[in-house]
Amino acid sequence: xxxxxxxxxxxxxxxxxxxxxxxxxxxxxxxxxxxxxxxxxxxxxxxxxxxxxxxxxxxxxxxxxxxxxxxxxxxxxxxxxxxxxxxxxxxxxxxxxxxxxxxxxxxxxxxxxxxxxxxxxxxxxxxxxxxxxx
Numbered sequence: 001x002x003x004x005x006x007x008x009x010x011x012x013x014x015x016x017x018x019x020x021x022x023x024x025x026x027x028x029x030x031x032x033x034x035x036x037x038x039x040x041x042x043x044x045x046x047x048x049x050x051x052x053x054x055x056x057x058x059x060x061x062x063x064x065x066x067x068x069x070x071x072x073x074x075x076x077x078x079x080x081x082x083x084x085x086x087x088x089x090x091x092x093x094x095x096x097x098x099x100x101x102x103x104x105x106x107x108x109x110x111x112x113x114x115x116x117x118x119x120x121x122x123x124x125x126x127x128x129x130x131x132x133x134x
Contacts, residue, residue, distance in 0.1 A: 013100040017041035020098060023106060030079055038062055039072045040081055044091040045100060049073065049082075 010016045018041040025032040032040070042058050043049040049058065055066055073089050076082035083092050090096075098104060 013045055014041055016104060017044050017098075017100045020100070020104060020106075021095070024095065027108065030081065032079075032081075035062075035064070035068070036072055036076060036081075039069065040076060040091055040095075043082065043089070044096050044098075048088045048090050050088040 008019065010019060018037050021032065021037050021040045021044070024030070025037065039049065039058070039062075042054075042061075046054045046057075049055060049069060055069060058069065059065060073082055077084065081092055081095065083090055
C-alpha cells in the first residue's frame with residue numbers, strides 16, 4: 001500500500017472546516033459549490049444556522065442574504081448534509097464529529113472491489129531503447 005502525505009496550513013477553523021467538507025464532498029461525489037461549502041463549514045463551527053445572530057454574521061461575512069441561506073439549506077437537506085431538528089438547522093451529526101480547532105488527519109483507503117482485468121506490462125530493457133552501459 002502506498003501512503004501519500006499532504007500538509008496544508010490554513011488560517012483559521014473556518015478554512016479548516018471548509019477544506020474538510022470540500023474533501024468529503026469530492027470523496028462522496030456530493031458536488032458541493034463554494035457557497036454550499038462555506039455555509040456547511042460555518043454552520044458546523046457555530047453549531048446551527050437558525051440563530052438570527054449567526055445568520056447575520058454569515059450574511060455579513062459572505063455578502064449574501066437570508067433567502068440564499070434558505071435555498072442552500074434546502075439543497076443540503078436533500079443531500080443529507082444538513083438536517084432540521086426542533087426547528088433548528090444543523091450539519092448532519094455524522095459530519096461534525098471533528099474539532100476544527102485541532103490539527104486534523106484524514107486517512108483515505110481506496111480499494112478495488114473487482115480485481116483488475118488488465119495487468120500492467122513491464123517493458124524489457126531492449127524494448128525501451130536503453131543501452132547496456134547506462
